[in-house]
Amino acid sequence: MSTNTADLVLPELASLVRPRGPQWSPDGLRDLVTRVAGHHDTLLDLVRFSSPRRWWARLALTEEVEVWLLSWLPGQHTEPHDHGGASGAFAVVLGELSETYRYPRGPVAHRTHDTGSAIGFGAGRAHQVWNTGLAKAATVHAYSPPLVPTREYASLLDIPDHIPPLPPRRSLEELSKEPVEP
Numbered sequence: 001m002s003t004n005t006a007d008l009v010l011p012e013l014a015s016l017v018r019p020r021g022p023q024w025s026p027d028g029l030r031d032l033v034t035r036v037a038g039h040h041d042t043l044l045d046l047v048r049f050s051s052p053r054r055w056w057a058r059l060a061l062t063e064e065v066e067v068w069l070l071s072w073l074p075g076q077h078t079e080p081h082d083h084g085g086a087s088g089a090f091a092v093v094l095g096e097l098s099e100t101y102r103y104p105r106g107p108v109a110h111r112t113h114d115t116g117s118a119i120g121f122g123a124g125r126a127h128q129v130w131n132t133g134l135a136k137a138a139t140v141h142a143y144s145p146p147l148v149p150t151r152e153y154a155s156l157l158d159i160p161d162h163i164p165p166l167p168p169r170r171s172l173e174e175l176s177k178e179p180v181e182p
């Protein structure tokens with residue numbers, strides 16, 4: 001397993017991301033981000049806020065799962081995107097985020113996530129996340145399988161009726177070479 005310096009700050013992270021199978025479930029990912037987010041004081045010491053681009057740091061990477069810490073200044077957001085067929089989860093460590101999301105062939109829906117909330121989602125979900133509040137926000141994200149490229153859309157109405165299948169599994173050595181934006 002390869003992780004970055006966050007392991008030094010969160011030593012139990014290595015045991016939390018131990019192998020479970022070829023792919024984690026949305027519920028398992030939600031439980032993971034909830035447990036990691038429970039270390040909010042440590043995470044808030046790690047997080048940085050930057051503009052114009054959001055800040056992020058990878059906390060862990062294995063062949064099965066990746067974990068990220070992200071920051072959101074007021075007004076910062078993602079473009080509408082999916083996670084390339086990967087399942088995911090996020091937990092709010094600080095602040096509040098708005099999310100608009102859609103599954104293929106489903107309606108567009110909206111949720112607000114505040115400090116302490118966490119969700120897990122399946123492979124077909126596309127969403128757009130933004131900090132619409134006046135305060136800073138921070139989140140912990142996890143995806144399985146790791147480092148699957150996201151696809152951006154002009155609008156959530158543009159997501160296809162079927163999300164293409166996942167790419168073939170890759171080794172940790174291959175995964176470690178790829179810098180990506182979560």
